[in-house]
Amino acid sequence: MDTSQKILKILKKNRIEFFTGVPDSVLENFCNSLTKLNKNKHIISANEGGAVSIAAGYNLSTKKIPVVYFQNSGLGNTINPIASLIHKEIYGIPMILFIGWRGALNIKDEIQHKVQGKITLEQLNLLNIKYKIFNKNSFNKQLKQLIKYSKKSNHPVAFLFKKGDLETVKNNKKNSKKYINRSHFISKLISISKRSKIIATTGFTSRELFQIRQKKENKIKNDFYMVGGMGHSSMVALGYSLGSKKQTVCLDGDGSFLMHMGALAISSKFATKNFKYILLNNSCHESVGGQPTAVDKINLKLFSESIGYKKYFILKDSKLIKHTLNLFIKSKGPSFLNVLINPGSLKNLMRIKNLGEIKKNFTS
Ligand SMILES: Cc1ncc(C[n+]2csc(CCOP(=O)(O)OP(=O)(O)O)c2C)c(N)n1
Structure with missing residues (x-):
């Protein structure tokens, strides 16, 4: 036992x-x-x-x-x-x-x-x-x-x-491969929307984005990683988008989205056309062990439209990433993209370091 x-x-x-x-x-x-x-x-x-x-x-x-x-x-x-x-x-x-x-x-x-x-x-x-x-x-x-x-x-x-007090049990869960891998989607996003500023949520999303950027370029200037402040990425993105003309993309997770869901109503009420919200939806808190969220109880199309998002997109198939992302990025925001992703992340994920430099580059 x-x-x-x-x-x-x-x-x-x-x-x-x-x-x-x-x-x-x-x-x-x-x-x-x-x-x-x-x-x-x-x-x-x-x-x-x-x-x-x-x-x-x-x-x-x-x-x-x-x-x-x-x-x-x-x-x-x-x-x-x-x-x-x-x-x-x-x-x-x-x-x-x-x-x-x-x-x-x-x-x-x-x-x-x-x-x-x-x-x-x-x-x-x-x-x-x-x-x-x-x-x-x-x-x-x-x-x-x-x-x-x-x-x-x-x-x-x-x-x-403290860390290590409770044994970790090896996760033998077979991850379903029905949808899109998060890392694949992120790679496509940053190559299709090169100039967008990205505010990425806490956990694996930020870490995967960081890792993919490291491989592609030396200086990271378009990403802001929410290493903390879980649940607040859409509000950081809203604030940023109001002070900038650049496309502002919030990359959120469903656990984070649910944590302060009222924020979404605020984002749609105050955001302008450069505000783009992407939900990387795996129905679980993957970064801390894969425990389920209640996102499957929400009809996200009805939800986003009812709070005033101008456009709703859904993406479940890798083959449609390019097409959907082009439409999404070009749309007049605030727009909502629900991406169904598979649980599972890149192996040997790096830790995000040099936060001062990341902030300096992001704001320069
Ligand atoms: C306020 C707060 N509560 C809990 C955590 C621990 N935590 C870090 S990531 C995470 C899960 C995030 O889930 P989701 O947004 O669905 O993203 P996923 O891990 O599935 O990529 C949790 C609970 C935290 N960092 N901050």
Whole structure:
């Protein structure tokens, strides 16, 4: 039995059986164990604040303690419902936060995790959240203490996990090849639309674009990689497009799109004709382990048209990339392109570095 299974067993013994959160790579194995649960026991939320709120509602109806899991990048998203709704000085709603701690002290991590990694414990302290840092020799005891404390104090508690604390299970999933490979689409996009400025979402999309550019040219001047700020790429693109006459392409993922979906209504209301939105749609959070999103519940044509996008395109077939992209780029925006992509990414993806230089080149 691996650690995630052991943790689930301890939780079950303590009558904790409801989970909600946003998937994270540190917690990948734990998150993937949950996807086997019934849908009234586990909800993958659009964002971390939503997960805390779902958990709060669950506690109100059952009086049971829920678990909310997320990466510390999403801690900011939880602060509003924690500090203004569920805190013990307000409604006092207990829950256990499982936090994947990127940028933890003494652990090598990417630049975008440095600041959040450093302030995570301080933020928890400010919120009066008692926490424990996972210890593989005593996690059973740690967890029981946290549960007891959360119940007694009617307040959230947190359990922090660092990279490598939970075993990674080899992914033997056979990726379907029904649609288009993301890297293939990105290569075509940058060769067809050479002068477009591209704002690319967090995770594999940015990393694939970066890698493909590295191979094609030395100086990257058209791309802005959203190494953090997941869910906000369409808003960065909107702001950019308003200050520039250049074609501005937002390359988004469906997890990121759902995270702050209201942003799309704002983009269509304020964007001008140079704003182009591309959804790289694989129906999952591929960058952190492939957990499903709820994008398949949305009719994206109706959605985009109803919020005022001028044109909607869909692309599922590699053979039509060139044709569709030409129409899309030439269309008077704001335009929406839904690209159905296969899960799976380039092998040995590079990490994005030299952010200062990337910004300087992008704005020059
Ligand atoms: C606020 C926040 N929550 C969670 C994460 C962790 N995270 C990084 S990429 C990613 C999945 C993104 O999914 P999607 O947009 O569908 O793109 P895909 O990975 O499928 O390419 C998540 C959850 C994060 N970086 N920031």
